[in-house]
Amino acid sequence: MFSSAPGPIGIFDSGYGGLTIFDKIRKAMPGYDYIYLGDNARTPYGPRSFEVVYRFTRQAVEKLFDEGCQLVILACNTASAKALRTIQQKDLPLWDPDRRVLGVIRPTVELIDQISTSKHIGILGTNGTISSGSYSMEIEKMFPHITVTGEACPMWVPLVENNEFDSPGADYFVRKHLEHILHVDPEIDTLVLGCTHYPLLMNKIRAFLPSGITLFAQGEYVAASLKDYLRRHPEMDARLTKQGQCRFLTTESAAKFSDAASVFLSHSVEVEQISID
DSSP, X not given: OOOOSOOOEEEEESSSTTHXXXXXXXXXXXXXXXXXXXXXXXXXXXXXXXXXHHHHHHHHHHHHHHTTOSEEEEOOHHHXXXXXXXXXXXXXXXXXXXXXXXXXXXXHHTTHHHHOSSSEEEEEEOHHHHHHXXXXXXXXXXXXXXXXXXXXXXXXXXHHHTTOTTSTHHHXXXXXXXXXXXXXXXXXXXXXXXXXXXXXXXXXXXXXXXXXOEEEOSHHHHHHHHHHHHHHOGGGOOOOSSOOOEEEEESSOHHHHHHHHHHHSSSOOOEEEOOOX
16 A cells, blocks of 8 residues: 655644654754654644544544655644554554554653652643543553643644744733643642643743743654664664755645744745645
8 A cells, every 4th residue: 555665754743833843853863854744724633522633643644654654753742642542553554564653642751750859740731632631641551659730721832823922922821821730739840841832832931930840842852762763673764874855744835834834943944735634
């Protein structure tokens, strides 16, 4: 069904947020080809049902496989929470059992115990990520002694997607959710940014965050985890001997995506508009 030749690493997100993951992965592993796919026409995924997120994510993964990817990273916490397990267990055996789809939640969870001193952590995420309980379940399996509090922040993704993340209007929504989660559990000493869009709100978050609380962004940790994964699975390693190439695909406006990429990546990119539904 799909090409068996070594191909680029696919990176998927519902919008622009996955660019924060892509940026760290490419800096850590420049000698690879990459294809980034943003389903911007259907973002945000956070409020959508499990069934819809699974269907949209499945379509995106299939498109990246069609483009030659052997390995796809779901650089979207909502897709990782609502679709990853079903794709791994149901779809991959039918498509091609030698291909792989990985998420961003497990690499994040693996490091939590090393970072938190109080063993009370907070997860800031979309409605979909928080309601799925994926972080709580993964942490419970690995570190049952850690107390987890989730906080859904439904306006944070639209603020980022509409380039309002550094505006005065963002202050209310950032302060509101930080105050609430720290009121629910005042012992929290680590806050996980459980959405790839949220690093662009980092300055706002720090401005309203009490001292002594660690902010945990995912990009570098996911990149390190992927690098280790490829070391342990050389059959998936399609490393090149030159500087790798990158393609960017979007389901919405190529021009709009290119403008957004200049904010997320500090440089513009060439983008192809496609359809995956």
